[in-house]
Amino acid sequence: MLGSLAAGVGSLALVQYLSRYRGDAGATWFMATLAIQAVPAFAYGGGLLLFDPAWRAFAEAFVWIGLAWIGPLFLGFALEYTGRGEAVRSNWFRLLFVSPVGTTLLALTHPFHDLLWRGFRLAPVLDLATVLYTIRPWGYVAVGITLATAGVGVLLMLETILSYGPLYRREAVAVALSTAPPTVALLVWLAGVGPWPALNLAPLFLLPHVALDAYAFVGTHMFETNPVTRRAAERSASNALRDPMLTVDTEERIVHLNGRARELFGVDESDALPVPLARLTGTGLDGMRSTGEIDVSGSDGGVFAVSYTPLTDPRAESVGGVIVLYDVTEERQRKQQLAVFNHVLRHNLRNEMTVIRGHAKSIQSSAGDPTLEKQTGAIVDSGQRLLSIANKAKKFDRIQERERRTVAVSVRESLEEIRAGMAADHPDADIAVEIGMSDPRVRTDPELLSLILSNLVENAVVHTSRPDPGVTVRVRETENGSEGTAFEVRDDNERIPDIEIDSIRAGDETPLQHGTGVGLWLVQWCVTALNGTLTFEYDDGNVVTVVIPAS
Structure with missing residues (x-):
């Protein structure tokens, strides 16, 4: 009783x-x-x-x-x-x-x-x-x-x-x-x-x-930390994930690590859980999410991007979350390398090439020897091409760093500016403009559009064996007018080498597949930035078409 x-x-x-x-x-x-x-x-x-x-x-x-x-x-x-x-x-x-x-x-x-x-x-x-x-x-x-x-x-x-x-x-x-x-x-x-x-x-x-x-x-974690967190994690992520994965409860305590995470942080199967997230990783969840990455020391460490996915139980109440770490160490190194190379291209190469070109022109003007004049002329031309590449890269980089803007651009005025610029550098070139639109305006980023068209026209002018190159720029609405505006650049040159076009279409350059400059690459990057399309055809000359979508 x-x-x-x-x-x-x-x-x-x-x-x-x-x-x-x-x-x-x-x-x-x-x-x-x-x-x-x-x-x-x-x-x-x-x-x-x-x-x-x-x-x-x-x-x-x-x-x-x-x-x-x-x-x-x-x-x-x-x-x-x-x-x-x-x-x-x-x-x-x-x-x-x-x-x-x-x-x-x-x-x-x-x-x-x-x-x-x-x-x-x-x-x-x-x-x-x-x-x-x-x-x-x-x-x-x-x-x-x-x-x-x-x-x-x-x-x-x-x-x-x-x-x-x-x-x-x-x-x-x-x-x-x-x-x-x-x-x-x-x-x-x-x-x-x-x-x-x-x-x-x-x-x-x-x-x-x-x-x-x-x-x-009494005195345990029976309800403070329970299997709901683990089971919810299993429904959203697999322990077979090759990236480090940590499951945390609502108190930011780690209740589960997959095998890759145990290797990364040196946690054995016998180590007791739960363990505070900050103790293991050196930072809390807010710190991870604010910076978006974490730097882990050790032989298996590196820089990791952080992805956090909240977990909820069937009542839609929070029970914790899953943290997945993606190794971006190599990506970070490549980014640093590109930054250095970009600096060299924009500043060092440009400055040094200006000096070389200036001295070569000075020698050419005072040489008096036809052979020496021809050789120095080749140096001047090569220097000019390299300076052109550096200037294009600098201009594109400047445009990329600024905030994108969309305004109504007068197609006729933009093309007249490009034609005037080409006439100054290439007076023998014949650049025709045909506009087949009732309202010759397009809503887009004016600097990106100008960079696209100037590079296409310049490529058509300089890559020719004719003394008087001809280029026609046609502007029209797409067959489905709601899709956008098509800019067609036609020349009477030899076909653009397949290796050039294949490189652009593949989105990569390899030792056996590379172009001769950055002009078409700049066009491709600018078109991509505007969510447009770029196509190449040949019809008694090259036909490069850029479609700028309706904004």
Whole structure:
């Protein structure tokens, strides 16, 4: 009797302790389980003192009420705690509560029927008001459902032990084992074996059940860190991911690392988790997300870009997140190398080439030797080509660094400026402009458009063997006028070498496939920046078409 009453008190005390975790995955269900198991504990402990048959029958009725509800409620806890909360909201789970609801109604109305038991009578044992009766089919169904649901809950907890290793092992083992003592005692009572078949020891064995639950929950991370975080991570990322992956809970504690992350941070399988994120990585989540990267020292370290994906449970509540680190060490080095090369191209090469060209022109003007004049002339021409490349790169880099702008550009004025510039450097060139648009304006970035057209016209002018090169620039709407504006640059030169076009189309240059300059590359980069298209054809001359999309 005292053991049963103590089990009831312990159950309610544990409910009070766990109230701080109300709302966490599984906590509310487990609190409900503890509260309902206090009902048969108090009812049976107090009923052992009630020798009036009517009152004793009502005490027994509450024992059955608690017995019928414990199993489904414990299953609800196990489902939500192990990350299967969607099952709790399914129709099949709701059907499980037909049994406890029906048992509650039958237990409270027992004086009017014998659907729950029959032949109820006092059969005192050791001067206590124990009873004997024949359990009816509904009673066996109710017991079977509660034992089955509790058993499934235990299996789910065992699966957690096997799947997640030492992180939740101690708590999950304690909770799983806590169901064994009252279950065994209940089966012994149902079988009617032992010296006192009228004595139901199941309420008494709720006491070790409560003790094991208290061991599992008091002073541990049972609800602070639970398998929901891990299971949510498994649904969004694979442990086979070759990039380092860390799973953190809502308190920024690492609860899981994949193999690559363990190698990167030197974490062994035997190392205890959870561990604070900042302790392992040297920075917190906010720091990672603000900078977008992390620098990891060590032989496997480097610079890593940070990707963070929040994790939610089936109720759409946050349970943590997944951090994936992408190694960008080589990319960072290439970026630094490109910055150095760009500086050399824009400044050093340009300045030195200006000096070389100036001296060569001076020698050419005063040489008096035809052979020497020809040689210095070749130096001047080569220098001019290199300076042209440097100037183009500088101009494109300047345009790229500024903020993109979209305005209404007068096509005619833009082309007239290009033609005037070409006439100054190439007076023998014939540049024709044909505009087949009622409104010769296009909304785009004017500097990018000018860079595209000037480079195409210049390429057509300088890459020719004719003394009087001819270039025609035609502007028209696309066949589907809503798509944008087409700029067609035609010349009468030899076909642009396939190696040039193939390099542009491939988006890369290799030792066996490279062009002779950066003009077409600048065109390609500018067209890409405007989300346009670039095509090459040959029709008694090269036809390069650029389509600028409607803005």
